[in-house]
Amino acid sequence: MIHAKTVIAMVLCGLMYQHQAMASSDSSTYPSQVSGHYQHNDIHRLFSDLKESDKIFVSRNSLFKPYVVTDDNEIKELFSIRAKGVNPPSQKGSLEFGPSKMTWVNASSILSFLFRKYVDDNQTFNVPFVASTDRDRPSRAYDLHYNASNLCSGMGGVESNLKNVCVLNNRDNFGLVEINYNPDIGLFSSTYRIRLLPENGIQESLSHKLFLTFASLIGVYSNHNQSGFRSPLSTFDYHLTSNNAFITENNKFSDLQKKCDYDSFSSCHFKFVGENTENLLADGKKIKSQNDFSSKKRFSVHFTKSGVPKFNLNNTLLSGSTYINYGFYNQAELEMFRDIGYNINTSEFFGTSIYNSGTPENRGVYNITSSFTATKGELRPFKQEKASIVPLSIGTHIYGSYNDVTQTGIIASQGFGGIGIRVDGSRNRLVVPKSTSIIENGESATGIAVTYGRNNILDIRGDVEASGVDGTALRFDFGSNVLSDLKEFRGSYRRVRTYDYLQRKISKDQAESYNVPNNIRGPLVSTLNISGKITGKRYSIYIDDSAHVGDINITNKAKIYGDIVSKWNYFVAPDGKSLYSKAYSSKLLAGKLHFDAAYGENLNIPFFIKKLATNINLGIKKKNKGRDFTSDNMISDNKSHVEIKGNIIGKTINLLSYGGMSDIIGLININRLYIKDSSVFIAPSKAETTSVVEILDLNRGGQLDLTNGGSQTFIVKEKASISSNAVICLDADKDGTIIDDIKFEGSLFAPDGVVNIEPGISYNDVKRYSSDPKALLEFMNNFVRQANQKLDKYNAYTRFPKHLWYTQGGMGRTVNCSSRGCYIGDFINTYSNATKPLPMWRYILSIAGCILMLAFSVVLVRKTGSGRYG
Known part of the structure; x- marks a missing residue:
């Protein structure tokens, strides 16, 4: 058996090779590790040889070749033939496809890869696209369907030709796609690549419309009218049940359920039945036949007024949700494509998906031991020595709620926009053990993303890495609504409908406070525990303005490389009775924050203001290891040593240090810095040298160490409270001149007016002064004089320093002075340890x-x- 460390080494070696080719129809094609060039089989060259990191995953042979139709007569003719019974749009929009349109190129390339077994070197489907702006018309695809009683009965021309059954003449000329959008809102066509977490903002997403209409084009449609199902049934219809019986031709809605009618599909209890979709809900059991599966767990389906089938899943691309934050199909939707007859490899895009939910009393328990790396062929196992390069992949997807998930298997990908683990449910607990690595080194990739829900808990003991361009290790972000954030915006505690207010359909109060569901009335992540290593090229931890994260507990030996940034913020309403959060755009209304009903309408504002902060807790450990980190199960850890290489920025971040030593190689710009019985060392880069806190609390034994050997500025904007048993360490040159600057722009409270300030100098200077007591005394006197000049305007003073601090490391020396000179004594590691009374x-x-x-x-x-x- 291969040792776990060997497997990890193999995966990391695979990550070194940044240019790999995609799998062909029968086997994976990998780059020559000598030349770094792509290798292709001789059937077709599916992907280009672009090597630059800013190039995209491009398809040479696209499955579809769209062309935009704008002529009124041609549009009328197309609808009369390929969309019988549907009138053409009366208002035309604007649409353009081409090599420079990244949204189209990305969507086309990804679909061509997913359906690569159906790509032909010499032919593609020439699909006409019509852009419309008619109100209340959906974006959807139409096609000319077979009515004959044969294998193709109910199929459209595109579907039958893709499956290579009942092929008609001119096989490349079928289908019709209507892209409808609201001209008041606009259509978002990114100049960048498609993201799994959408970024379309206040506009409607074009990529969503492309993926949505593609599903209709290949067979995700139903053949029914207002009274019931017609003959012939579509391929999708054959997979539908109602009241545990399969739909048959000419079924009337009224025959299925008493309350089932065209305007009330929710009463019809339609469910989609297929071996692959059912396996997702089978808790690891292999479904061999449809009778093996519980009918209660099947995916539910409803239809829109225009007859388009929708999965009853929250927020997914093919769902009927008013809020959708998926940039690509989820696994259930891809498995549905397989169930209706397509030979696609979903395992290249998804490793493990958890759609089931536990309960508070009986939580779901999952230990994911399988790795998500490169695949070789559809039925062959994952190759752990190679990272996946498939874009928009998700190693583990936690869609359900009340689940305890341990990710034991390695996740390694360098595909664009991939996510190692995505969490969309509520009250889940995710554990990444010490032996596990989550490596997402593709451009714009994310190690772990929590994108919906509330009160999730993450425990990161292993490694999470996103070292590619624009990479983020841990991302907490609801993303954009592909239907437009104007239409509906969601975030922690809020749901906002700005467009309905602008259209005067609802009042401003209603729009800012629109029926907030319970599953977002809490922090997106209540607790994040980090004892392993987190590495992010752009961010190690990113908290979007849509998301609230409660406590971040960083414990002994944790290493965090990359900026920690939070954009989350809130404000108290003018009436002082409620809380709001501003949106990222001035065109969006602010959202009123809603909490659990148990708190009532009359909020305790000071209480909730404390609850809405993000507390980064340093130098702590669990009092009882068997329990979670809570206020009554958290004690200081004097042996703790935490390393953070990156800035910490956020108006609602409180940085709280309770024990040990914490090194921050970066600046901070936060709400509150609290230090007690511990040391926090801050060393910003040369480019940015100013740190800002609103509130500074230096409690007993607290040490704010700014001695990095260079000049920096530390500003306290609002208030500072400094114990006479705490210390601030500042850099000084060899003459005792203070290099750093600390400013108290608000109030300063110091008992007896004492603010201890001690000097930091280089190793060579300490060595020189150790042999020259008089020079050291002169140095100390000069330092104290300058420190008191700085403190004089705050009516404070410093006592004569008892220590010298090294600028090269987190340690110091005791200093004893007399009229004859100063003498350097014992080594100390923190001010707290040096000033503590000896134990009994x-x-x-x-x-x-x-x-x-x-x-x-x-x-x-x-x-x-x-x-x-x-």
Whole structure:
């Protein structure tokens, strides 16, 4: 058996090779590790040889070749033939496809890869596109369907030709796609690549419309009218059940369920039945036939007024949700494509998906041992020595709620926009053990993303890495609504409908406070525990303005590389009775924050303001290891040593240090810095040298260490409270001139007016002063004089320093001074340890030692006095 460390090494070696080719129809094609060039089979060259990191995953042979139709007569003719019974749009929009249109190129390339077994070197489907702006018309695809009683009965021309059954003449000329959008809102066509978490903002997403209409084009449609199903049924219809019975031709809605009618499909209880979709809900059991599966767990389906089928899933691309934050199909939707007859490899895009939910009393338990890396062929196992390069992939998807998930298997990808683990449910607990690595090194990739829900808990003990361009290790972000954030915006505690207000359909109060569902009335992540290593090229931790994260507990030996940034913020309403959060755009209304009904309407504003902060807790450990981190199960850890290489920025971030040493190689710009019985070392880069906090609390034994050997500025904007048993360490040159600058722009509270300030100098200077007591005394006097000049305007002063601090490392030396000079003494690691009183056992041991020495001396004197030794 291969050792776990060997497997990890193999995966990391695979990540070194940044240019790999995609799998062909029968086997994976990997780059030559000698030349770094792509290798292709001789059937077709599916993907280009672009090597630059800013190029996209491009298809040479696209499955579809769209062309935009704008002529009224041609549009009328197309609808009369390919969309019988549907009138053409009366208002035309604007649409353009081409090599420079990244949204189209991306969508086309990804679909061509997913359906690569159906790509032909010499032919593609020439599909006409019509852009419309008619109100209430949907974006959808139409096609000319077979009515004959044969294998193709109910199929459209595109579907039958893709499946290569009942092929008609002119096989490349079928289908019709209507892209409808609201001209007041606009259509978002990105100049960048498609993202799994949408970024279309206030506009409607074109990529969503392309993926949505593609599904209709290949067979995700139903053949029914207002009274019931017609003959022939579509391929999709054959997979539908109602009341546990399959739909048959000419079924009337009224025959299926008493309340089932065209305007109330929710009463029809339609469910989609297919082996692949059912396996997703089978809890690891292999479904061999449809009878093996519980009918209660099947995916539910409803239809829109225009007859388009929708999965009853929250927020997914083919769902009927008013809020959708998926940039690509989820696994259930891809498995549905397989169930209706397409030979596609969904395992290249998804490793493991958890759609089931537990309950508070009986939580779901999952230990994911399988790895998500490169695949070789459809039925062959994952190759752990190679990272996946498929774009928009998700290693593990936690869609359900109340689940305990341990990710034991390695996830390694360098595909664009991939996500290692995505969480969309509520009250889940995710554990990444010490032995596990989540490596997402593709451009714009994310290690772990929590994108919907509330009160999730993450425990990161292993490694999470996103070292590619624009990479983020941990991302907490609802993303955009592909239907437009104007139509509906969601975030922690809020749901906003700006467009309905602008159209005067609802009042402003209603729009800012629109029926907030319970599953977002809480922090997106309540607790994030980090004891492993987090690495992000752009961000190590990113908290979007849509998302609230409660506590981030960073414990001993944790290493965080990359900026920690939070855009989350809130404000108190003018009436002082409610809380709101501003949206990222001035065109969007602010959202009123809603909490659990148990809190009532009259909120305790000071209480909730504290709850809405993000607390980064340093130097802590669990009092009881079997329980979660809570206020009553958290104690200081004096042995803790935490390393953060990156800036910490956020108006609602509180950085709280309770024990040990924390090194921040970067600047901070936060709400509150609290230090007690511990040391926080801050060393910003040369480019940015100013740190800002609104509130500074230096409690007993607290050490704010700014001695990095260079000049920096530390500003306290609002108020500072500094204990006389705490210290601020500032850089000084060899003459005692203070290099750093600390400013108190608000109030300063210091008992007895004492603010201890001590100097930091280089190793060479410490060495020089250790042999020259008079020079050291002069240095210390000069330092104290300058420190008191700085503190004088705040009616405060510093006492004569008792320590010198090294700028090269987190340690210092004691200093004892007299009129003759100053002498350097013992090493110390933190001010807290140096100033703590000796514990009682040390006194007892010393006294006992003295008594023993005295007794030994008496015995020795008596022995020598008797002349025995003399």
